[in-house]
Amino acid sequence: MKVEGKAELLDTISSSSEAAAFSPRYEKAIEIRGKVDRSLVEEISREKREPEWMLRVRLKALESYNKLPAPNWLSGVDELDLDELIHYLKPDAALARSWDDIPEGIRRVYESLKLPEAEKRALAGISFQFESETVYLGVKRMLEEKKVIMVPMEEAVIRYPDMVKQYFSKVFPYAEHKFAALHTALWSGGVFVYVPKGVRIPQPIEAFFFMASALEGQFEHTLLIADEGSELQFIEGCSAPMYKRYSFHDGMVEIYAHKGSKVKFVTLQNWSGNVINFNNKRAVAEGGAYVEWLEGSVGSKVTYVYPSTILKGNDSSTSIYTITISNGKKLKDTGAKVIAIGKNARAKLVSKSISANGGKNVYRGLVRINKGAMNAVVASSCDSLILDGSSSSYTYPHNQVEEDTASITHEARTGRISEEQLFYMRSRGLSEGEAKSLMVLGFMEDVLIDVPFEMASVLNSVVQLEFSKLGGMG
Amino acid sequence: MLEGSADIKDVPYQRVRDSPTLKFYSSWEKYESGMGEPVGIANPIINERMLRGAELVELRPDGSYRGSLEEESPSADLFSVTEGRILAKHLMSLKSSLKLKVNDRENRRVEIIYLAPEAGSSHHHIRIDVGRGSSAEIALISSARSSEGVPITTMEAFVGEGSKLRIWRVSVFEREGLPISWLRVSGRGASEVEVRNVLLGGGASFASDEISLIGSKSAAKMNSFLMAMEGEKVDHLTNISNNSPGSNASIFVNGFNFGGVLVHRGKLKVTREALESENKLSSIFYRIGSGSKTYSVPSLEVEGDFAVSASHETSVSPLPEIVLFYMKSRGLNEQESLEVMVRSSLSKVLEGMDGDAIEKVISEILLRAPSGISP
Numbered sequence A: 001m002k003v004e005g006k007a008e009l010l011d012t013i014s015s016s017s018e019a020a021a022f023s024p025r026y027e028k029a030i031e032i033r034g035k036v037d038r039s040l041v042e043e044i045s046r047e048k049r050e051p052e053w054m055l056r057v058r059l060k061a062l063e064s065y066n067k068l069p070a071p072n073w074l075s076g077v078d079e080l081d082l083d084e085l086i087h088y089l090k091p092d093a094a095l096a097r098s099w100d101d102i103p104e105g106i107r108r109v110y111e112s113l114k115l116p117e118a119e120k121r122a123l124a125g126i127s128f129q130f131e132s133e134t135v136y137l138g139v140k141r142m143l144e145e146k147k148v149i150m151v152p153m154e155e156a157v158i159r160y161p162d163m164v165k166q167y168f169s170k171v172f173p174y175a176e177h178k179f180a181a182l183h184t185a186l187w188s189g190g191v192f193v194y195v196p197k198g199v200r201i202p203q204p205i206e207a208f209f210f211m212a213s214a215l216e217g218q219f220e221h222t223l224l225i226a227d228e229g230s231e232l233q234f235i236e237g238c239s240a241p242m243y244k245r246y247s248f249h250d251g252m253v254e255i256y257a258h259k260g261s262k263v264k265f266v267t268l269q270n271w272s273g274n275v276i277n278f279n280n281k282r283a284v285a286e287g288g289a290y291v292e293w294l295e296g297s298v299g300s301k302v303t304y305v306y307p308s309t310i311l312k313g314n315d316s317s318t319s320i321y322t323i324t325i326s327n328g329k330k331l332k333d334t335g336a337k338v339i340a341i342g343k344n345a346r347a348k349l350v351s352k353s354i355s356a357n358g359g360k361n362v363y364r365g366l367v368r369i370n371k372g373a374m375n376a377v378v379a380s381s382c383d384s385l386i387l388d389g390s391s392s393s394y395t396y397p398h399n400q401v402e403e404d405t406a407s408i409t410h411e412a413r414t415g416r417i418s419e420e421q422l423f424y425m426r427s428r429g430l431s432e433g434e435a436k437s438l439m440v441l442g443f444m445e446d447v448l449i450d451v452p453f454e455m456a457s458v459l460n461s462v463v464q465l466e467f468s469k470l471g472g473m474g
Numbered sequence B: 001m002l003e004g005s006a007d008i009k010d011v012p013y014q015r016v017r018d019s020p021t022l023k024f025y026s027s028w029e030k031y032e033s034g035m036g037e038p039v040g041i042a043n044p045i046i047n048e049r050m051l052r053g054a055e056l057v058e059l060r061p062d063g064s065y066r067g068s069l070e071e072e073s074p075s076a077d078l079f080s081v082t083e084g085r086i087l088a089k090h091l092m093s094l095k096s097s098l099k100l101k102v103n104d105r106e107n108r109r110v111e112i113i114y115l116a117p118e119a120g121s122s123h124h125h126i127r128i129d130v131g132r133g134s135s136a137e138i139a140l141i142s143s144a145r146s147s148e149g150v151p152i153t154t155m156e157a158f159v160g161e162g163s164k165l166r167i168w169r170v171s172v173f174e175r176e177g178l179p180i181s182w183l184r185v186s187g188r189g190a191s192e193v194e195v196r197n198v199l200l201g202g203g204a205s206f207a208s209d210e211i212s213l214i215g216s217k218s219a220a221k222m223n224s225f226l227m228a229m230e231g232e233k234v235d236h237l238t239n240i241s242n243n244s245p246g247s248n249a250s251i252f253v254n255g256f257n258f259g260g261v262l263v264h265r266g267k268l269k270v271t272r273e274a275l276e277s278e279n280k281l282s283s284i285f286y287r288i289g290s291g292s293k294t295y296s297v298p299s300l301e302v303e304g305d306f307a308v309s310a311s312h313e314t315s316v317s318p319l320p321e322i323v324l325f326y327m328k329s330r331g332l333n334e335q336e337s338l339e340v341m342v343r344s345s346l347s348k349v350l351e352g353m354d355g356d357a358i359e360k361v362i363s364e365i366l367l368r369a370p371s372g373i374s375p
Helices: A008-012 A016-020 A040-047 A054-069 A104-113 A115-122 A141-145 A151-161 A161-167 A178-186 A419-429 A432-450 A452-473 B004-009 B028-034 B087-093 B320-328 B334-350 B355-368
Strands: A026-032 A084-093 A125-129 A133-139 A149-152 A190-197 A205-210 A221-226 A231-239 A245-258 A262-270 A275-285 A290-297 A302-305 A307-311 A317-327 A331-340 A347-354 A359-369 A375-384 A392-401 A409-415 B053-061 B070-072 B097-102 B107-116 B121-130 B135-144 B150-159 B164-173 B180-187 B191-200 B207-214 B221-229 B232-241 B248-258 B261-270 B278-287 B295-302 B309-317
Touching: A040 A054, A040 A084, A040 A161, A040 A178, A040 A375, A084 A133, A084 A221, A104 A115, A115 B004, A125 A149, A125 A245, A133 A149, A133 A331, A133 B121, A149 A151, A151 A161, A151 A190, A151 A221, A161 A221, A178 A275, A190 A205, A205 A221, A221 A231, A221 A262, A221 B191, A231 A359, A245 A262, A245 A290, A262 A275, A275 A290, A275 A317, A290 A302, A290 A331, A307 A347, A307 A432, A317 A359, A317 A432, A331 A347, A331 A375, A331 A419, A347 A359, A347 A392, A347 A432, A347 B135, A347 B295, A359 A375, A375 A392, A375 A432, A392 A409, A392 A432, A392 A452, A392 B309, A409 B107, A409 B295, A419 A432, A432 B150, A452 B248, B004 B087, B028 B087, B087 B121, B087 B150, B097 B107, B097 B135, B121 B164, B135 B221, B150 B164, B164 B180, B164 B334, B164 B355, B180 B191, B180 B221, B191 B207, B191 B232, B207 B221, B221 B232, B221 B334, B232 B248, B248 B261, B248 B295, B248 B334, B261 B278, B261 B309, B295 B309, B320 B334
Parallel strands: A125 A205, A190 A221, A205 A231, A221 A245, A231 A262, A245 A275, A262 A290, A275 A302, A275 A307, A290 A317, A302 A331, A307 A331, A317 A347, A331 A359, A347 A375, A359 A392, A375 A409, B053 B107, B097 B121, B107 B135, B121 B150, B135 B164, B150 B180, B164 B191, B180 B207, B191 B221, B207 B232, B221 B248, B232 B261, B248 B278, B261 B295, B278 B309
Antiparallel strands: A026 A084, A125 A133, A149 A190, A392 B295, A409 B309, B070 B097
């Protein structure tokens, strides 16, 4: 699988910081805020004119939300007060199929992100969510010809109810934890993609999420279904302007990879530094299917995200790459989870984290090999780089093996920048900042080797962008 | 410190749950249901003296003891009733605390035999004070046949500057036994603390070792051998909090699972004080029998860029083909190869104890292994 249009993707990523620098002006159509209760959930459902069955799902999720305890290991979310948030914010903009049909204030966001050019040259489809709603959807004719379905999640609920009922909240049940339940009760936006049997999409599909307001909650739901033998690449990006108060993101991604399919899901999370970010991501892989997660976690104030794959079918496999950067007083609580059920499952988990200027990285991993998952092989590695005395790194991998024929390995290393290397580079004329930037990239290199070249380049650039600030360090 | 018994029911088994998919790794309910007034004395499996020439101390199920330790009213500085319900019940049940004092520049070797009850629970607490420039070797031996009892020990040790403390814990139980043991050690500057474990069997054996290093140039080393047969569970914790500049902290755990449950949770915490320290945690588990469950949680917490190295690694697998092939090429069959591996791992942990006793313990352990690991 190859990602085309690397340059355009790079532009998109690099300009997300630029987009975050301004707050777009736009008209609001509906704003629902306040205490999360039955009436609020019913109001969201009513505004969306969704069927009764989806309201029932929301209300059941709300029940779970009220019953479930808050995870007791959470930190950095003290200021989160759900009652003061806007839970649903619809801009005064209808879903557009052309960039020209979008209100100017919102269109400027896309343009600063260079999304229109990226769409033209590199993407098979693009979805742009502004606040709580999808405001632009571009689907190339090639997708339509191959009978690929790509629609906003709300539209899928209306037009493809059987498919949505089959998968929605089935891959990641809302009852698993409080924030999954909250998401399902309040979900709005996101994209639904169905790739028919045997269809391979050569270019990626991208979804971009933008939060333009402070004290806003965004709860988009992405559901990808890859039918037998199909191939799909999906990229998600995000951005938000910097406000004095925080914003809250609680998204969910569910992927169902049928037999022999391949799904690659790339996230380049670059929220502004006051976003509290939860993301619930899980895939189910049927026999012979392959799911790859690449989670690049750069922005936000606090992030909790653990891409997970359930290897349900025989010979299914997954790779989960996580790259996290905590630069400044940020917390990244990330990780990867694999549950092997089928025979001959294979998984590779690679994590790289960098902590600088008081940043904190936490890795929580789970490798669970169920009884009967014969000959499962899982290898995970977790490397952390700490750049100064005020930063820290924590690693908590859980390895649970209940099958006799399985083999798992886990290794982790936490290191620092070598004084000898720094001295060597400075003797070659590099400033301390330049030398540190180079060493950070060197540290990332061995994970980037495992990633397809084009994606590695994109991530490389994100890292360079973030650590171009290193010149100002220490 | 033992006040507040009325609140025990409100103390949770443990403050933080272990895993997103398992409620707890430890069998707290099982221990709690086995606790009660001690009944009888179970037949020990290990009858040999393990430390030649060492002072002998015998701990009895009714809370009494024989030997040369000082007896004090119950107190514990490194444990608290608020930590967990089983620990709280244990601390509340203590009749006395035993104190082992090693004076400055003194060497002491003590072998503690813990006689387990046939049923019910027994409770002992030992405090060890090792003065400056001293050394102490302590072996805690506990074993029982056909015991449904819950023998519980808490040990806390304070190691003075420039001193050495080595502790062996040998715990061999048949599948009904429910032994619990907590060890906490505080090591001061230039101290060396070594904890070695042989933990075999029991319906659920729980052994927790925690070392905190303070002062400079200290060393902490943990080396454990775990083994569980079908119907048995060994649950082991190894934690080191390293606050010592120029120190060395290492944890190594080797487990052989013959169809039982092995749990190892280890944490290396490297604080900002541990300048230029070296830290390593590693564990290797082999699964030989069928139906085995192995849980490994090696954690690493590193604050600041002050340590020279900090790493952990773990593997859970069947016996590696490459090792078997090598052994085979030397004329050993699979069973003999396994015996070599078990014997080698055990010998490292028991090194320093009496040679004849080591051989008897190894023979006993090999005899218990299923389907023909012959001594």
